[in-house]
Amino acid sequence: MELNDTQETTAVRVVKRHQFVSAIIAAIVIALFLVYVALSLYQSSGTLQLDLSRPGYDSARKEAVSKNDEVFEGFSSEGGIDSAALKEFDELYRQKAAEALIDIDAFSGDVLSDKALSIE
Amino acid sequence: MWLHTKGVKLKLLVAVIASFGFVLIAGNLQTNAAADITQEKITKIRGRCTENLAALNRLHQTDAFLRNDRGNLYRTISDRLMVPLNRRLAANRLDGGQLVNITADFNREYDKFYSTYIDYDNAMSDLLKIDCSKQPVAFYTALLETREKRTELSKINLKLKELIRQYGIKFVDFKTNFEKDEATSDGA
Numbered sequence A: 001m002e003l004n005d006t007q008e009t010t011a012v013r014v015v016k017r018h019q020f021v022s023a024i025i026a027a028i029v030i031a032l033f034l035v036y037v038a039l040s041l042y043q044s045s046g047t048l049q050l051d052l053s054r055p056g057y058d059s060a061r062k063e064a065v066s067k068n069d070e071v072f073e074g075f076s077s078e079g080g081i082d083s084a085a086l087k088e089f090d091e092l093y094r095q096k097a098a099e100a101l102i103d104i105d106a107f108s109g110d111v112l113s114d115k116a117l118s119i120e
Numbered sequence B: 001m002w003l004h005t006k007g008v009k010l011k012l013l014v015a016v017i018a019s020f021g022f023v024l025i026a027g028n029l030q031t032n033a034a035a036d037i038t039q040e041k042i043t044k045i046r047g048r049c050t051e052n053l054a055a056l057n058r059l060h061q062t063d064a065f066l067r068n069d070r071g072n073l074y075r076t077i078s079d080r081l082m083v084p085l086n087r088r089l090a091a092n093r094l095d096g097g098q099l100v101n102i103t104a105d106f107n108r109e110y111d112k113f114y115s116t117y118i119d120y121d122n123a124m125s126d127l128l129k130i131d132c133s134k135q136p137v138a139f140y141t142a143l144l145e146t147r148e149k150r151t152e153l154s155k156i157n158l159k160l161k162e163l164i165r166q167y168g169i170k171f172v173d174f175k176t177n178f179e180k181d182e183a184t185s186d187g188a
Helices: A002-017 A019-044 A058-067 A083-101 B002-035 B039-047 B049-091 B097-129 B136-187
Strands: none
Touching: A002 A019, A058 B049, A083 B049, A083 B136, B039 B049, B039 B136, B049 B097, B049 B136, B097 B136
């Protein structure tokens, strides 16, 4: 017990004597911990997979930026329902549905087939 | 007491044998997956290693763009079109039950799309880390897993497209009925 008290006193004395250095070390430790938490969240939330700012994704990033220039206001959730409102929605929906239903075979498994990779 | 101890021992023995059996069967299944790889295929994997890694890297990038593009589009359709219309119909006390159901299915499917893409991307990243010239069998096993995840993602993507189509059809039905009702009430 006496030994512990002596040790604690020594530790406190060291911190008191080197307050500035201790503060810097504490700040670095806290910063490292927060970076660890942030990176863990970045990885576990799925943001990592959607992040086009990663190195090696230049072409994908450029394409995404050029496409995101268009602003789509959408359909207002407020107001009455009449033929004009339904027609407005119809036009907006057809426009977006056409983009979605365009005949792109997105994520088709064929590109990973043995034939496509010439290893059949 | 002795019988009881004997019973426990027997149960333990059965459990141990069952565990060994399970491990053997599981190991055999894995061996079967690896057994599909012939020596000829291993040679081809080694021979085409550089080209295939370059192609897979390009595909990884294209997929990232595609995921962002499709994902944004699907979110726009749901958040800026489907949901606002459903709310407006509800606020005007009109029956949009079928449209609401399709929107709910769409959002559920989008959540699957989100998590499946993460799984697929992780599988693809693991695949790209394997040196196919040194570990062709591990590479092929990882390729099979990635292919499976991609197929799953493709199915979900098709389902989302189908739901967009269905919503469009149901909306046209709703619009037709609404206009018919309006014409009838105007005539009366």
